[in-house]
Amino acid sequence: MKRFLLFTLALSLLAPGFAKKRQPSPELWPDATPMDAWFADTTAVSLSALGRQYRLTDYGIFPDGTLHTEAIQSLIDRIAAEGGGVLVVPAGTFVTGGIHFRQGVHLCLMQGATLLGSDNIADYPIGKTRIEGETCTYFGALINADGLDGFTILGPGTIDGNGLRYHRAFWLRRQWNPKCTNKDEQRPRLLYISNCQNVRIENVRLQNAAFWTTHIYNSHHVRLQGVSIFSLAEPKTHKGPSTDAIDLDVVHDILIRRCYMEVNDDAIAMKGGKGPWADNPSKSEGNGSNERVLIEDCVYGFCHGCLTCGSESVHNRNLLMRRIQVNKAARLLWLKMRPDTPQRYEYITVEDITGEVAYFLFIHPWTQFYDLKDRKDIPMSYADHITMRRCTMTCSRKDFDIIEQPDQYLLTNFVYEKNMLTVLPASK
Numbered sequence: 001m002k003r004f005l006l007f008t009l010a011l012s013l014l015a016p017g018f019a020k021k022r023q024p025s026p027e028l029w030p031d032a033t034p035m036d037a038w039f040a041d042t043t044a045v046s047l048s049a050l051g052r053q054y055r056l057t058d059y060g061i062f063p064d065g066t067l068h069t070e071a072i073q074s075l076i077d078r079i080a081a082e083g084g085g086v087l088v089v090p091a092g093t094f095v096t097g098g099i100h101f102r103q104g105v106h107l108c109l110m111q112g113a114t115l116l117g118s119d120n121i122a123d124y125p126i127g128k129t130r131i132e133g134e135t136c137t138y139f140g141a142l143i144n145a146d147g148l149d150g151f152t153i154l155g156p157g158t159i160d161g162n163g164l165r166y167h168r169a170f171w172l173r174r175q176w177n178p179k180c181t182n183k184d185e186q187r188p189r190l191l192y193i194s195n196c197q198n199v200r201i202e203n204v205r206l207q208n209a210a211f212w213t214t215h216i217y218n219s220h221h222v223r224l225q226g227v228s229i230f231s232l233a234e235p236k237t238h239k240g241p242s243t244d245a246i247d248l249d250v251v252h253d254i255l256i257r258r259c260y261m262e263v264n265d266d267a268i269a270m271k272g273g274k275g276p277w278a279d280n281p282s283k284s285e286g287n288g289s290n291e292r293v294l295i296e297d298c299v300y301g302f303c304h305g306c307l308t309c310g311s312e313s314v315h316n317r318n319l320l321m322r323r324i325q326v327n328k329a330a331r332l333l334w335l336k337m338r339p340d341t342p343q344r345y346e347y348i349t350v351e352d353i354t355g356e357v358a359y360f361l362f363i364h365p366w367t368q369f370y371d372l373k374d375r376k377d378i379p380m381s382y383a384d385h386i387t388m389r390r391c392t393m394t395c396s397r398k399d400f401d402i403i404e405q406p407d408q409y410l411l412t413n414f415v416y417e418k419n420m421l422t423v424l425p426a427s428k
Contacts, residue, residue: 109157132310
């Protein structure tokens, strides 16, 4: 009888519905909240799934050196009117000024294809946009997408900003006026995504931006996978000033995965607003937070900062950068503490990083173009719950370069775990 009862119990344990299959625990953000399953879906986009393909050369647009802005824009508008599809750039170099994508229209650059930006700023119409932490009137980008749901850019071809003329003009202007700003030498960005959702940028090469390379504003659920981003860092007269690889500006739920970034400024820079009233909606238009950003399995060449908070940033929360290989970047994590802007950088984790940087962690006041305007006091800023762990790195200058200024900002809850940092003897 006893043996029978044990057998019956064993059968009941195996019966359907007796015990639910154990589900894997969700990954957690630095503040211990669960990470949405959206971040685990890294399935590549299929060109065939994006709809009818409209090849440039089938519509009289050829790689002949002619500026094709109007013809390409007309084709984009036609695709939208016909129910959507894919603007396909075949092999060859096609020149254009600023173009604007419509709902349901995607972009694919085939092997050997290059979409080359005009180096004449007059080919980029002026309009209301977002730049350097401000909503203002400025030049549009080479590729513009505003208010779209489901926009996709596919490679393996190239989008080239043709930035050399702009770069040389900028450095000449700096010789004439050392205080000139980035906007003084009018330059277009390469890619501007604004007010969008469900964006995929995959397996494409972005290079030679005249200004920022990829600017994502007020958007969410954006994936960048297998993207390669380049701009010149030498020689000085030719290097690309402020050619950030990816600028995140008032966004949430962003995945940057298996990308390569080598630029002459920050690789990934968190934006969101600047100025003494940047956190006050009634006094500053369009500012906000960046939340839930995952950066993983990427490779960095030279850049000023692998992950940079600021200089135009109000609030960043739940940033996770992991499993990164770095090749001689200037700074791994850079917190720019701007004395004329209230800032909060919180719950940032950097883990499992290998390679070489000049500085492992760099925290300094950022005073470029300092302007308190009509504010009498310096707004306080905060950086807290910053974790750096399991990193194995060589530092050519210094491991930690931190300036503490408690009258301007407070640094709390910094955690360093199981890091192996080697500072080169010549840099001590």
